[in-house]
Amino acid sequence: MEETTASTGTLTLTGDDSFQTQRSIPFDLAAEILSKLSVKFLLKFSTTCKSWNSLIHDPKFIKKHLRVSTKRHRLITTTCIPSKKFTVMSYPLHSLPFNSIFNVNATQYEYSPVNLDYHDRLVVSCDGIICFAINQNLAVLWNPSIGKFKTLPTLYTPKDGDDDGHTVYGFGYDPFIDNYKVVSLFYYNVYACKTEVSVYSLGNDCWRRIEDFPPLIPYSQQGVFVCGTVNWLAYYDLDNNDYYRSYAIVSLDLENETYHEISQPDYGGVIDKLTLTLMRDCLCVFSHSDSFDDVWIMKEFGNVESWVKLVRIPRFSNRCLYFDNTKILYVFEDDNHVLLLMEEKFKLKWVVYDSKNDTVKCTKLQDFCWVESKVYVESLLSP
Amino acid sequence: MAQEASSSTSSKTISLKTGDGEIFEIEASAAKQMKTVQRLIDDLGDDITIPLHNVFSKELPKIIEYYKKDITGEITKDFEAEFVKDLNDDEVKVLFLAANYLDANKLFEFLSQNIADRLESKSVEYVRKYFGVENDFTPEEESKLREERAWSFRGIKEDE
Numbered sequence: 001m002e003e004t005t006a007s008t009g010t011l012t013l014t015g016d017d018s019f020q021t022q023r024s025i026p027f028d029l030a031a032e033i034l035s036k037l038s039v040k041f042l043l044k045f046s047t048t049c050k051s052w053n054s055l056i057h058d059p060k061f062i063k064k065h066l067r068v069s070t071k072r073h074r075l076i077t078t079t080c081i082p083s084k085k086f087t088v089m090s091y092p093l094h095s096l097p098f099n100s101i102f103n104v105n106a107t108q109y110e111y112s113p114v115n116l117d118y119h120d121r122l123v124v125s126c127d128g129i130i131c132f133a134i135n136q137n138l139a140v141l142w143n144p145s146i147g148k149f150k151t152l153p154t155l156y157t158p159k160d161g162d163d164d165g166h167t168v169y170g171f172g173y174d175p176f177i178d179n180y181k182v183v184s185l186f187y188y189n190v191y192a193c194k195t196e197v198s199v200y201s202l203g204n205d206c207w208r209r210i211e212d213f214p215p216l217i218p219y220s221q222q223g224v225f226v227c228g229t230v231n232w233l234a235y236y237d238l239d240n241n242d243y244y245r246s247y248a249i250v251s252l253d254l255e256n257e258t259y260h261e262i263s264q265p266d267y268g269g270v271i272d273k274l275t276l277t278l279m280r281d282c283l284c285v286f287s288h289s290d291s292f293d294d295v296w297i298m299k300e301f302g303n304v305e306s307w308v309k310l311v312r313i314p315r316f317s318n319r320c321l322y323f324d325n326t327k328i329l330y331v332f333e334d335d336n337h338v339l340l341l342m343e344e345k346f347k348l349k350w351v352v353y354d355s356k357n358d359t360v361k362c363t364k365l366q367d368f369c370w371v372e373s374k375v376y377v378e379s380l381l382s383p
Numbered sequence: 384m385a386q387e388a389s390s391s392t393s394s395k396t397i398s399l400k401t402g403d404g405e406i407f408e409i410e411a412s413a414a415k416q417m418k419t420v421q422r423l424i425d426d427l428g429d430d431i432t433i434p435l436h437n438v439f440s441k442e443l444p445k446i447i448e449y450y451k452k453d454i455t456g457e458i459t460k461d462f463e464a465e466f467v468k469d470l471n472d473d474e475v476k477v478l479f480l481a482a483n484y485l486d487a488n489k490l491f492e493f494l495s496q497n498i499a500d501r502l503e504s505k506s507v508e509y510v511r512k513y514f515g516v517e518n519d520f521t522p523e524e525e526s527k528l529r530e531e532r533a534w535s536f537r538g539i540k541e542d543e
Contacts, residue, residue, distance in 0.1 A: 024515020025476065029483055032491075036499035044535040047528045048507055049516045 027051060035065045038072075039145035039378045040107075062380045066127055069378050075101070075329065075339070076130065076144070076376035080119045081369045086111065088144065090376055093330055098337060098352040102364045109144040114151075122372035123169045123222050124278075128379025131171035131182060139169050139182055141202075141383035150383040152182060153206050155198060160189045170223020170230050176255045179203065180381075183223050183230045183252070190217055197252070202383065210257045216248060224276055226283045227301040228254050231262065233276045247274050249285075265296050265307030278375075279310075279331060286328055291315055295331055295338070310335055311355045329373050341373060397424060398432040405440040406432060413450040418486035437484045442477050449490050458489075467497050472513065475501070506541045 025033070034042060034055060042065070046053045055061045073093040080086050088109045091101050113120045120132035120140065132140045137157055141150045157165055165188025174181045182200040184207070187193075195213035200206070216234035223230040230252045249262040267287045275286040282297040293313045300306035310331050315324070330339040338353045348371060350364040395411040399420065411429065414420045423433045435443070449466065452458050467475060475498055482491040502510060511518060520528065529536065 022515075023476070023480060025480070025513075029480070029495075030514050030516075033495045033498050033502075036496045037502065040535045041499075041503055043532045045502065045507060045510055047520075047525060047532060048511055048514075048518070050519050052516070053528070 031055060031061060031064075035061065036068050038069075039380060042380070043146070056380055066377075066379045066381065069128070072377060073330070074376045074378070075373055076122070076125055077371055077373040078120070078122045079369055079371050080113075082119070086113045086119055090144070093332070093339070093375070098332070098339075099361060099363050101339070101352075102350065110147070111142070111144070114138070114140060119370070122374055124171050124224075125374045125376040126172045126180065126225065128377055128381050129171070129180065129383050130374075130376070131169060133167070133169050136165060136167035136186065139171075139184070141171070141182070143379065143381060143383055145378045146380055146382070148382050152200055155184055155186070155207050157186045157196065158188065160194065163188050163190075165189075168218055168220055168223060168232065170225055170232075172225020172230070174201075174225075174254045175228045177201065180383075181225075181254065183225075185213055185218055185220075185223060185232060187213065187218050193217065199257075211259070214250060214259050216250060218250075219247070220276055222277075223252075224278050224283060226278060226281070226298075229301070230254065231276060231283055233274055249276065249283075262298070262302065263304035265298075265304070265309070267294065267296075275328075293326075293328060295328060311338055313338055313340070313353055313355065314358070316353075316360060327373065330375060341371065343368065395429065397429055399438075399443065400432045400434050401438055401440045401443050402436045403439050405443075407440075407443050407447060409447050409450070410454065412454045413447070416450050416453060416487060416489065417446075418488075420485060422486075435485070438481045442474075442481045445478060446481060446485065446487065446490065450487070453489060463493055463497075467494075472498075472501055476513070504541060509541075 030052070034045065034052070037045070042056060046056050071094070074090045075093050076088065076090045078086065078088050088111045090107045090109070092105050093101065096104065114132070115134045120134055123131045123133050123139070125131070128143050128145060130142045130144060132142065134140055137155045139152045139155070141152065142148070155167065157167065159165075165186055168185040168187075170183045170185075172180065180202045184198045184200075185195060186197070187195045193213075193215040195218070196209060197211065197213055198207040198209045200208070213232075213234070216236055218232050218234050220232040220234075223232050225231075232250050234248050234250050236246045236248065247264070249264060250259055251262045252259050262283070264285065267289075269289055271287045271289055273288040275288070277284045277286070279295070279297055282299055283301060284298075285296045287294045287296065292315060295310045295313070296307055297310055298307050313328065325343045327341040328338060329341055332338070336354060336356050338355065340351045340353055342349045342351055346368045348366050348368055349362050352361045352363055353359075354361070396408045397411055397414045397420070399407050399409055399414075401407070409420075414424060420433060420435070427433065438446075445466075449458075452462060470478070475494060479491070479494040479498060482494055505513070510516075518525070
């Protein structure tokens with residue numbers, strides 16, 4: 001808070017008792033209040049006067065607003081009924097009774113998918129910007145709150161015979177350049193471990209190729225940005241059968257653009273599958289075994305001692321390992337309640353699991369469709 | 384010596400004099416949370432009545448009430464909700480400006496969020512009056528902006 005002892009001293013004494021309430025609020029103090037508004041109201045009140053309107057384009061204010069907004073977690077979901085509808089909604093995750101997540105303060109956004117066949121796949125959201133994977137050569141960035149959209153330049157990918165290959169995208173913040181990046185990991189000819197990794201920085205107009213991925217086979221749906229690195233799961237040997245894969249967490253340092261391995265926690269049992277993601281701005285692993293899923297977060301990135309098991313989710317309701325598409329979406333601040341998306345008998349169930357009491361509550365039920373859901377915060381950032 | 388100092392600050396009260404001449408007492412540890420007051424104490428000593436020219440008897444007791452709760456660590460969401468429940472928008476504004484003058488950060492942050500929350504149901508015209516800002520857009524500029532931002536005006540029942 002700045003020293004403004006002078007500014008509030010400019011009272012205009014009108015000679016009546018209520019002069020205090022006629023006081024105006026100086027611009028810098030008004031900015032403090034505005035930084036706490038959600039984007040919708042900020043945009044509405046930016047039509048108040050010119051100086052307020054210029055605030056929303058001011059990088060310092062945008063950062064300040066983001067700092068506040070970052071604490072207000074929301075869930076952004078894309079719902080796709082193939083060849084029919086594509087809907088984008090967001091719901092509040094903060095300060096609510098869990099059973100009203102989908103009923104209170106839901107926001108719908110206008111979005112026309114680029115990929116009309118398979119629809120745009122929601123990869124991740126960072127600081128208010130959503131990254132969609134259109135196909136293996138094209139990604140798109142979008143800020144739903146301000147309605148700004150950016151198509152990335154086409155990513156060139158080599159063809160090797162019949163193998164079209166596959167691109168894994170990641171999007172996040174690079175603290176070394178104070179800017180946002182999209183990193184693409186393209187892999188093809190898996191037996192020969194052929195990969196191409198490229199980086200796109202916001203504001204640039206081209207991809208830049210960097211050192212290839214180490215000789216492992218990528219196994220992630222997204223590259224996870226944490227503390228100036230991008231992280232993927234990968235496994236060593238394709239010849240071994242699926243039951244005994246040896247997973248590694250491969251980490252790309254964004255400053256040096258070199259790779260190294262991140263040590264995993266001791267999962268304490270036989271683990272069949274892993275999922276890598278971001279939670280609470282920490283690297284997060286879900287370890288899936290036949291009787292439970294554990295959520296691990298690396299509280300201090302790079303420090304293997306700092307891995308902590310946040311919560312354990314047992315398999316309930318006929319969930320079985322290999323046909324289980326249950327998605328762990330969010331662990332609430334109480335480290336106890338977990339939001340899950342489950343599929344059951346052609347329905348989608350949004351469920352809150354209480355790990356202390358081992359109870360499950362269904363908060364929303366809908367007919368089956370293709371849904372992607374990620375944690376989201378609002379911002380004024382332009383992609 | 385150190386023991387003497389700590390016992391003196393924990394039970395010591397500071398006298399604050401408002402702009403309209405009233406005197407209020409506050410515990411030294413609470414006064415510490417208001418950086419302007421602490422600076423004045425550092426300059427003038429803690430035995431003197433500290434003059435606060437820009438804060439008045441209407442709002443100072445409320446501020447003191449807040450920091451009384453703060454030093455005992457009892458500020459909860461419920462307390463904060465109660466604290467502003469019966470205040471109208473202008474009263475909150477006065478408190479907010481006073482918190483700024485006193486450099487009372489916690490209260491300032493809380494009140495700025497509370498004002499932001501109250502603004503959600505207000506019209507642009509109300510906000511102009513409340514903040515004391517002039518509309519310096521031409522009618523054409525303003526209607527163009529409103530059209531661009533039409534979606535942000537939708538769905539809200541504005542009170543005046």
